[in-house]
Amino acid sequence: MAGVFDEFLIMLYCLVVLWLNLGYLHDQPEEARGIAELSPAEDLAIKQDSIPLLTLSLAFNFSRRWLFYMLASIVTGNLLVKALSVALFAVSLHNSMPQQKTSVWKRKRKRDLRLFLAIADAFFITGFLIWLIWT
16 A cells, blocks of 8 residues: 555656646746847846855755656666666756856856756656556
């Protein structure tokens, strides 16, 4: 009984994270238009290297991505899943670190990296859910 309940909670968590990723992918074109319309003079005056902002970014990435990567690696025990999890973890960790300059070009590059991560996570979560239901 506990194993079925654990699998149900893992599936529920995966569906919530998948819903978040699909929501981001749905809103991404509007965000891209907004960033494209910004000029360098309109850069945000947010101090990106502050400890509270870094802590918030790391906590959000842990709950949205890294916890899933750990669960998928532990539950499957597959070497390919572990390698994919480590690679996506490294990319998302790099993406969550603050940048010194907030130019429009750097924001566009970070947006492209976030888009890649959202797409990769959506496929990874979908594949994991199919595997979990299949087994």
